[in-house]
Amino acid sequence: MISRSVLTLLLLVNVGVGVYFGMFSEPASQAEMTAETQQVDELQQAPAIARVTTEPEFPEPLFVAAAEPSENVEPANNSDVITPAATNTQPRECRVWGPLSDPEAFDDLSNNLEAIGGFPEIREIEVVLSPDFMVFVGPLPNMAQARQVAADLRDLQIDNYVFNREDSGPGVSVGVFSREGLARRQHQKVVQLGYEVSIEPMQRSQKAYNLYAHIEQNSVHYPSSISGCMDIAQNP
16 A cells, blocks of 8 residues: 555645646736637526526418319319299198099099109088979878878879878878979979978988198199189088
8 A cells, every 4th residue: 555655745746747837838818818708798698688588489380382283173163053043933722622422533543643743532412402302192091091182192193102290190102303393383283182282392411522631723624623722611
């Protein structure tokens, strides 16, 4: 190990060498010293300047170029733009056809109305017909007398038949006529034979069928309808 005295000697030698060479080195110029001083001042002031003058700036918006049209996409043409078509359709009206005694007689018309969206519907109705007129002898007291009158009238070439009503009793019909004038003529003929004769209207009705559908006034089927749905008596 190196002794303490040797270490002390080496230290003194190093110090002496440094003093010796320092005596021969040139002193720094005034300009160099001034430059070093300015650099130190700038380093000390730089953070403060940055804090005072530096503010975040937002970048200007970038310009986005429009996308080039694809080669497969054709440019829009005003003539190709789809706009709602002006409709000249007239409002639909409920109309009635008939009455007919056979519903199958509407088959062709019903199919045509179905094809144009008329929603046809066939309804059964009761049609009141013009009355018939019955000419009869009576009422008579009992069935025995009614049969006797019937026999006498047949001898006179007058067709007849016997009937018996719960409300009025027996009688002998001498004809049913569709026209009142014919009934009155028969009435006079039997009266002249000495019988008490009456004329009674007989109300008649039968089942029939009407066709209902909704169509426009310019439809070819409109003229053949008999009336509007609200203008005809509805079935209960």
